Amino acid sequence: MILDEKFLSKIIKIQKSQNLDFIIHFTNVKYNLDNVKIFKSSTPVSMPTIRGGIYFSDTFDYKMKATVNDLSILPLLSKSMLGPNTEFQELKITTSIPFENFQKNVAFFTQLTNTIQSSSHLELNMRIIRIYS
Numbered sequence: 001m002i003l004d005e006k007f008l009s010k011i012i013k014i015q016k017s018q019n020l021d022f023i024i025h026f027t028n029v030k031y032n033l034d035n036v037k038i039f040k041s042s043t044p045v046s047m048p049t050i051r052g053g054i055y056f057s058d059t060f061d062y063k064m065k066a067t068v069n070d071l072s073i074l075p076l077l078s079k080s081m082l083g084p085n086t087e088f089q090e091l092k093i094t095t096s097i098p099f100e101n102f103q104k105n106v107a108f109f110t111q112l113t114n115t116i117q118s119s120s121h122l123e124l125n126m127r128i129i130r131i132y133s
Helices: 005-017 071-077
Strands: 022-025 030-042 049-051 054-056 060-068 091-099 102-117 122-132
Touching: 005 030, 005 091, 005 122, 022 060, 060 102, 071 102, 071 122
Parallel strands: none
Antiparallel strands: 022 030, 022 091, 030 060, 049 054, 060 122, 091 102, 102 122
16 A cells, blocks of 8 residues: 555644654554654665565655653564564554544554664654555
């Protein structure tokens, strides 16, 4: 599914003026995400390529950066990150946004590109693959 740039632009605009609650979902566990930022980023791809079973041909990507304050998430992420793994688990992240006089539930499906761990939190950097509302 191709990402709807207009819809993502609306979410980014809403996010600048309102604090949205984001949740990352695993089979039986949910974690709150803090400091979530969604942005458009250029990619170093200069020709079509495949990475993680996903075909890249665009020169830009939509990305999401967030922090998790519960380090118990670490074991759940071990098979999710792009890099040495050949199979990649998609991460589901949900939020609810105000949209034309009602709340609209949105689900982002992402791939984890890297993490940065500190003693109190974990920063997740993800590539948005698709979005459903």
